[in-house]
Amino acid sequence: MNALVIVLVCLGYLVIIMITNRGLIAGPRKRLLLTQVDLARERATMIGARSSRDEAMEIARATIEAALDKLSGPTPAQRRSTVGWMRRRLAWLFDAPLTQLAADLQHLNALNRRFVQLVPEPDLMTYGAQIIARLQALDDKEAGRLGRQLHDAPTPNSKRIVIERAHELVHEREDAGLVTEFDHQRVSLWLALVGLDGVIAIGIVLGHEVTMLLGALGGFLAPTVSSLTNRNTPSSWGVRVLSPVGGALTAVGGLLLVALLSDARVNLLGSIFRDVWDKPTTPIALAVALLFGFSGRLFSSMAIRASSQLGAKSDDG
Known part of the structure; x- marks a missing residue:
C-alpha cells in the first residue's frame, strides 16, 4: 500500500511538472513571443508603406511577412476548425514547448534584422543610429567600431550590411541570458523526471x-x-x-x-x-x-x- 502511495504521489507531481513547464514557464513566454510577432508584422507594414515601391523591396516585405505568418502559427479560427474540443481545452499545455521557444525567438530576431532591407535610403543613417545606440549600451567597443564603418560605408547596400551586423550583435547580447535560462530549465526538468523514477524505485525496494x-x-x-x-x-x-x-x-x-x-x-x-x-x-x-x-x-x-x-x-x- 505504501508503495502505491509513493507511485501516486510521483505521478501527481509529474502532472504538476507538466503544468508548470507548459502553463507557467513556457505558456507566458509563448504569448509574449506571439505579441512580438504581431508587433513586428505591424512594423513591417509601416516601414514598407514609407519605402519606395521597387521590386526588391516588395519582395523583401512579402518574404518577411510570410515568415512572420509562419512563425505565429494558425489563427484561433483556424485552430478551432482543425482540432477537437479536448485539444482546444488543452492547447495551452501542448502549444508551447520550451525546446521550441529559443529557436522561435532567434527566428523572430533574424526577421527583425531583415527590416533594414525595407528602410528607404534617406532614412538609413537614422535607422542605423538607433541600432548602434542599443549596441552601445551592451558593448561600447563594438558599437564604436560599427558606428565608424556605418559612417564610412560608400553605398546604401553596404550601410545595410553594417546595420544588420550591429543588430545581430544586439540580439546576441540581449538573448544570451534567456537562452541559458531555457537550457537550465530543460536540464532541471530532465533531472526531476529521472529523479521521480529513482524515488519510485527506492520507495518500492527499500520501503x-x-x-x-x-x-x-x-x-x-x-x-x-x-x-x-x-x-x-x-x-x-x-x-x-x-x-x-x-x-x-x-x-x-x-x-x-x-x-x-x-x-x-x-x-x-x-x-x-x-x-x-x-x-x-x-x-x-x-x-x-x-x-x-x-x-x-x-x-x-x-x-x-x-x-x-x-x-x-x-x-x-
Whole structure:
C-alpha cells in the first residue's frame, strides 16, 4: 500500500511538472513571443508603406511577412476548425514547448534584422543610429567600431550590411541570458523526471516512503523559505521544480549516512541516531529526513566529513 502511495504521489507531481513547464514557464513566454510577432508584422507594414515601391523591396516585405505568418502559427479560427474540443481545452499545455521557444525567438530576431532591407535610403543613417545606440549600451567597443564603418560605408547596400551586423550583435547580447535560462530549465526538468523514477524505485525496494515524503516536504520548503526571507534573490523555476525531488532522494541518502556514522563499529555520531534507518517513522528519523530534504548542503558537508574521518580510521587500522 505504501508503495502505491509513493507511485501516486510521483505521478501527481509529474502532472504538476507538466503544468508548470507548459502553463507557467513556457505558456507566458509563448504569448509574449506571439505579441512580438504581431508587433513586428505591424512594423513591417509601416516601414514598407514609407519605402519606395521597387521590386526588391516588395519582395523583401512579402518574404518577411510570410515568415512572420509562419512563425505565429494558425489563427484561433483556424485552430478551432482543425482540432477537437479536448485539444482546444488543452492547447495551452501542448502549444508551447520550451525546446521550441529559443529557436522561435532567434527566428523572430533574424526577421527583425531583415527590416533594414525595407528602410528607404534617406532614412538609413537614422535607422542605423538607433541600432548602434542599443549596441552601445551592451558593448561600447563594438558599437564604436560599427558606428565608424556605418559612417564610412560608400553605398546604401553596404550601410545595410553594417546595420544588420550591429543588430545581430544586439540580439546576441540581449538573448544570451534567456537562452541559458531555457537550457537550465530543460536540464532541471530532465533531472526531476529521472529523479521521480529513482524515488519510485527506492520507495518500492527499500520501503522508505515516509522518509522520502518528509524529504520532499523539506525540498519544497527550502526555496519557499528562501523566497520569503530573501526577496532579492528569488529561486528560478528550475530550482523550484527540482527541489522536492532532490529533497526526497537526499533524505534517504542522509538517513543512510547518519545510520552509518552511528553504527557501533564507526561510532562518530553516538547511539542516538542508531535506529533511524530501521525505524524511519520515529520522530527523530522524520526530523532527520526533513532536515536533509531542506538542506542539501547539510548532506554534502556531512558526507565529506564522514569520508575524511572514515579514511583516517582506515589508515589508522
